[in-house]
Amino acid sequence: MATDSRWNSIHLDNKAAPQKTSADSLYFHSAPRIHDSLTAAAEKRLLCWMASRAPTWVNSDHLTALGFVAQCGAGVCYALAARNSYWMIGVVVCIALNWFGDSLDGTLARVRNQQRPRYGFYVDHMCDAFGTVFLMVGFALSGFLHWQVAIAMLLSFLLLAIESYLATYTLGAFKLSQGLFGPTEIRILLVIGTVRLMSHPYASLLGKRYLLFDIGGVIATVGMTCMAVVTTIKHTRELYRAEPLR
Secondary structure, eight states, X not given: OOOOHHHHHHHHHHHHSOOOOSGGGSOOOOOOEXXXXXXXXXXXXXXXXXXXXXXXXXXXXXXXXXXXXXXXXXXXXXXXXXXXXXXXXXXXXXXXXXXHHHHHHHHHHHHXXXXXXXXXXXXXXXXXXXXHHHHHHXXXXXXXXXXXXXXXXXXXXXXXXXXXXXXXXXXXXXXXXXXXXXXXXXXXXXXXXHHHHTTOOEEEETTEEEEHHHHHHHHHHHHHHHHHHHHHHHHHHHHHHHSOOO
């Protein structure tokens, strides 16, 4: 059976030096980040500006925690909006805080040269996964869309996320956006939809009346599922060409 050259290099290094039990002895290369969404360039400049002026007592862990708590808070506010639509204001505030924490944590680490690529990648994306579950549960409890649509959105998001993480490992590049859309664009659309939801929870389509977020949720589900299928086919072909049957 063929052995990956990366693991060969580990074993050779271990023969030349005493065995280490720390995680630092593991072979790891940080995957380059590819972010070419609509707002990526302007967002990068803004984040670097904020990171260079952040108080010294604030670190990337604080920002990651803020982003996670804010995303969970958005889900809670959606659920409470079932009783009073003014909780939607809390949703908008939480989404803004989520962008601030989730987007700035990595930039702050890079500006201060405090990168922890394995820890940061793992913790950040597990927070995203748990936070998205909270958000979708809040959606389902809000009454502003059907729970079936919320589950469909959650499954399509997780499917696309899994594909992205596997592609990062197998292809060596982490793609943050799909086409012109990335996390920031999705947040912007979510804020716009949430503000409209406060006064217009319904929309007409083909002569029929539907919940506004049911329409948006179905569109998001179809979009994310199609992205997952297309990128899976593309990356499968790339990997097959790199490792063909002999």
